Amino acid sequence: MAISAAAAPAPEWAFPGIGAANRRPEPRASEVVRLPGAPAIFHRSEFDGRQAIDWFPNAHPLAPEAVLHAKGNGFYPCGYCHLPDGRGRPENARLQGLPAEYIIEQVEAFASGTRRAAVPYIPTSLMAEAAHAIQPADLKAAAAYFSQFEPQSHTQIVETATIPAATAWHFVYRFDRSGHEALGQRIIEGPVDGERFELRDPETRYIAYVPEGAVARGRVIAEHGASGGPACVSCHGQALVGIAGASPSFLARQLTDFRSETRRDPDAAPMQAVAALLTDAQIIDAAAFVGSRRPWTRAEMRKMMNKESAPPEHHR
Ligand code: HEC
Ligand code: HEC
Numbered sequence: 589m590a591i592s593a594a595a596a597p598a599p600e601w602a603f604p605g606i607g608a609a610n611r612r613p614e615p616r617a618s619e620v621v622r623l624p625g626a627p628a629i630f631h632r633s634e635f636d637g638r639q640a641i642d643w644f645p646n647a648h649p650l651a652p653e654a655v656l657h658a659k660g661n662g663f664y665p666c667g668y669c670h671l672p673d674g675r676g677r678p679e680n681a682r683l684q685g686l687p688a689e690y691i692i693e694q695v696e697a698f699a700s701g702t703r704r705a706a707v708p709y710i711p712t713s714l715m716a717e718a719a720h721a722i723q724p725a726d727l728k729a730a731a732a733y734f735s736q737f738e739p740q741s742h743t744q745i746v747e748t749a750t751i752p753a754a755t756a757w758h759f760v761y762r763f764d765r766s767g768h769e770a771l772g773q774r775i776i777e778g779p780v781d782g783e784r785f786e787l788r789d790p791e792t793r794y795i796a797y798v799p800e801g802a803v804a805r806g807r808v809i810a811e812h813g814a815s816g817g818p819a820c821v822s823c824h825g826q827a828l829v830g831i832a833g834a835s836p837s838f839l840a841r842q843l844t845d846f847r848s849e850t851r852r853d854p855d856a857a858p859m860q861a862v863a864a865l866l867t868d869a870q871i872i873d874a875a876a877f878v879g880s881r882r883p884w885t886r887a888e889m890r891k892m893m894n895k896e897s898a899p900p901e902h903h904r
Contacts, residue, residue: 598706598848599868601774602840604679604756606707623789640667641788648673652733654726664718666730669711671790674734675742678777678794678835679711679759684737685886686830687893691731695719697853705841706848711759739883741833743777743794745876751776751797758785760837763795771797775872777837796836798876806877809870817865820874823858827888828881836879843871 600606619632626643635641640656655667666683670676674683683691697703698712699719705712722730753767754776761778777796779785784792810820810828824831831839845851846863866874 596847596868598844599774599840599871600707601776602837602844603705603707603709604761604837605759606709621787623784623787626789635788637663637668638665640665640672642667642672643787643789645672649733649736652726652729654722654730655733659721662721664714664721666718666722666734668788669714669718670734671788673737673790675737675740675790676835676838677760677785677792678743678796678837680715681838682739682834683734685739685884685889686735687889688728688731688735691734692727693853693855695722695727695731697851700853702851702853703856704845704850706844706850709759709841738886739833741879741883742792743796743833743835743879745796745798745803745836745880747800747802747876748797749800754778757782760785760794771799773799773869773872775836775840775875777835794835796876796879798836799872802873802876803880804877805870806873806875806880809866809874810877814870814874815865815867817862820862820878825884825888825892827884827892828878829884829889829892831878831884832881833883834879836875839875839878840871843875847871 621630621632621635623643628643628645630641638658640651642651642656651667651672654665655672656665658665658668667674669680670683676682676684694703696719698716701716704716749771750768751771752763752765753769754761754763756762757778761776762782763778775796775798777794780793780795813819813822820828820831842851842859843863843866846856846859847866849860852860863871
């Protein structure tokens with residue numbers, strides 16, 4: 589009997605920290621926190637999620653209020669999690685360069701529950717809380733702001749059979765180089781420097797360990813499809829618009845969520861069909877390849893969107 593991949597359980601490694609309790613950071617009131625080279629100074633108590641940690645306020649255009657500060661008694665403005673220029677972190681998402689309408693649609697999907705994680709994952713639940721809290725005018729301003737940036741990539745992909753000892757920590761992985769373990773069929777992603785990650789330093793770099801040969805196998809999926817399904821490039825283009833250079837663990841979670849149909853906003857249908865054909869191993873390979881590509885550019889996105897809205901050419 590054939591079992592469709594859609595019925596497959598979600599791979600737990602893609603959701604580090606599931607089952608963990610959500611704790612707000614404990615304020616150690618007056619302790620001053622500095623980041624070498626950054627002009628801003630923060631107190632430890634300011635890492636409580638009420639404001640974005642904006643180490644380099646002059647390195648990005650003026651951000652709308654909703655990106656930097658929570659309103660009233662609220663927690664978590666967009667920039668606290670996604671960072672002030674929307675570059676994102678592995679446990680959330682890169683917002684840079686996404687079309688403003690897409691950003692608005694996705695936030696509405698989180699609010700309405702048509703976009704959920706395949707398993708309870710606290711970062712996604714907090715995103716839903718933020719989506720509930722934001723007012724339409726603030727969302728519009730935040731979406732326009734994030735869409736103006738060129739997408740960046742901060743993750744190095746390393747193919748290997750053995751990785752440093754890894755534990756789930758702050759919804760990513762922390763590495764202990766004094767030990768090691770087998771990678772197996774997983775993507776294990778975490779910051780190179782845990783301290784910078786905790787300080788929400790935008791220059792934090794990440795490593796994603798992927799199985800040997802994953803990038804080459806993922807290229808075949810991207811260019812020719814998997815299990816008879818369509819090639820990724822047939823919709824995302826050669827530049828893999830919207831996805832290239834994203835965090836591989838983020839990509840694996842999205843493919844899992846489409847496959848589990850917990851990501852089921854109206855525009856998700858084509859991706860549900862694609863992901864339904866993918867095994868866990870193919871999700872890993874596709875995420876490794878897509879994550880290893882240079883980020884798409886906004887010019888490439890515009891070109892693709894113009895092609896889509898152009899009158900159809902004659903078919904062969
Ligand atoms: C508490 C942290 C947090 C806050 C605050 C937050 N987000 Fe998110 N956001 C996330 C996480 C985590 C995800 C990924 C969730 C998933 O896919 O399961 C996400 C995903 C998204 C996505 C989907 C991106 C994609 O490529 O699919 C958009 C768009 C988004 N957020 C916009 C916003 C905006 C706008 C705000 C401010 C109103 C905001 N977020 C506030 C954590 C947060
Ligand atoms: C039939 C067209 C089509 C094909 C083929 C396709 N995609 Fe997509 N993809 C989409 C659309 C449309 C979206 C936006 C979905 C939405 O709005 O919810 C998307 C979104 C995604 C996302 C979520 C991005 C984000 O920021 O949240 C990922 C990841 C993704 N695709 C990966 C892939 C991979 C990998 C392949 C190949 C295995 C692939 N796609 C093939 C149309 C396609």
